[in-house]
Amino acid sequence: MSSSADANIPGDDALQALREALRVSPNNTALRLHFADTLLSHGHAEEAEKQFREGLAHSPNSLPMKLGLARAFFQQGKHSHALVILEDLVKHSNAPARAFLLHAKLLAGAGEIEQAVREYRRAIALDANLVDPEFASRLGIGASEAESEVVEGKVRNAWNEDEDAAPTQEVERPKTTFADVGGMERVKEEIRLKIIHPLAHPELYKAYGKSIGGGILMYGPPGCGKTHLARATAGEIKASFIAVGINDVLEMWIGSSERNLHSLFEQARDHKPCVLFFDEVDALGASRSDMRNHAGRQLINQFLAEMDGVKSSNEGVLILAATNAPWHLDSAFRRPGRFDRVLFVPPPDAAARAAILRLQCKGKPMEEIDFDSVAKKADAFSGADLKATVDVAVERKLQEAMKTGVPKPLTTKDLAAAASTLKPTTKEWFATARNYALYSNQGGIYDDILQYLKL
DSSP: OOHHHHHHSOOHHHHHHHHHHHHHOTTOHHHHHHHHHHHHHTTOHHHHHHHHHHHHHHOTTOHHHHHHHHHHHHHTTOHHHHHHHHHHHTTSTTOOHHHHHHHHHHHHHTTOHHHHHHHHHHHHHHOGGGOOHHHHHHHTTTOOTTTOSOBTTBOOBOTTSOGGGOOOOOOBOOOOOGGGSOSOHHHHHHHIIIIIHHHHOHHHHHHTTOOSOEEEEEEOSTTSSHHHHHHHHHHHTTOEEEEEOGGGTOOSSBTHHHHHHHHHHHHHHHTOSEEEEETTGGGTSBOGGGOOOHHHHHHHHHHHHHHHTSSSOOTTEEEEEEESOGGGBOGGGGSTTSSOEEEEOOOOOHHHHHHHHHHHHTTSOBOOOOHHHHHHHTTTOOHHHHHHHHHHHHHHHHHHHHHHSOOOOBOHHHHHHHHHTOOOTHHHHHHHHHHHHHHSOGGGTTHHHHHHHTO
């Protein structure tokens, strides 16, 4: 980046000035939007996300705020979150041109190249300054068959080509166990029954003809510890652990995504016992009835075939998956032998919230803190919300220390005050989940949500 560009990037002093201005004028939507955009351009995507969310709480129909939140998600790699916002945003007649460009990039990442081409063309038609030669080249816009393997979004089949190029993931040996996971006792017990006991007592399970392996799908609000629990499961049984994100599978070439998925399953089979964990699995296994392109359907068929062990045995391969949107997952994944255990991972209860706060405060200067009292004030907070609570309290202590030159320890009052300034992000998720639980609850799959909400 050039020095002139660096000069235009605001420093910490400018960010702090905006932060102070917003504290004085919290209802100034234009100021909050400017602050959030500035944070995002400065690489502070997580804090920008909070500001965009707060802005939407005051102005729920603001298209710039919605686009900003999608950009914040995109910058953090939360592609399925961003896609949900953009799919709604681009339906508006006055949608910003940047919304179409970001939508095009997400579609390209998901392998929907022809649709990405259409969205990219809409973006530059609205704003010629958004022309991105590198991205256009990837999409094959303006290319001829003689000079490119991608022409106007038409791509070659790469399933049988360059098998050695199939990706491999880092194989971990987690030391985290269930003892390091606060709460979630019901979910832990289900995992013990499905995964841990079969490995500890293989002769009993084989006597009843039960194979060692299978799948568990965990769903619930974001930030509630699904990934942490998956890693702890591997640590509990001293198994290998392979974490798979959507970017590890999806590619623009037709057939490459299927090859990548097959390679990851083969890697898990080579390192069994192995926990193969898919995060945001709904992005890989979205309902085929909602799909318009052939490539997406082919990937789901490949995923189902791998789970069934059509060509290779999955004995000893334990498949865990997490999703914030189980209603978008193809129903075929819930058949016996696939994700035949679907577990709701709720926000932590009071005891678990206190344990998480203790963990987050560990190593920081603090007085004797009544974590149970703070936990009660943080009702419905996710693990991520609790981390944010501690971060806010620490920031305020740092501001005090800058003025006095003397660092002071965290207190119960500090944490309680920080918690009172934050809203639980889980409520947004439950607003959506409630509708599915009430009106689209075939087979009682979402009864746990109704029970949690006391409906």
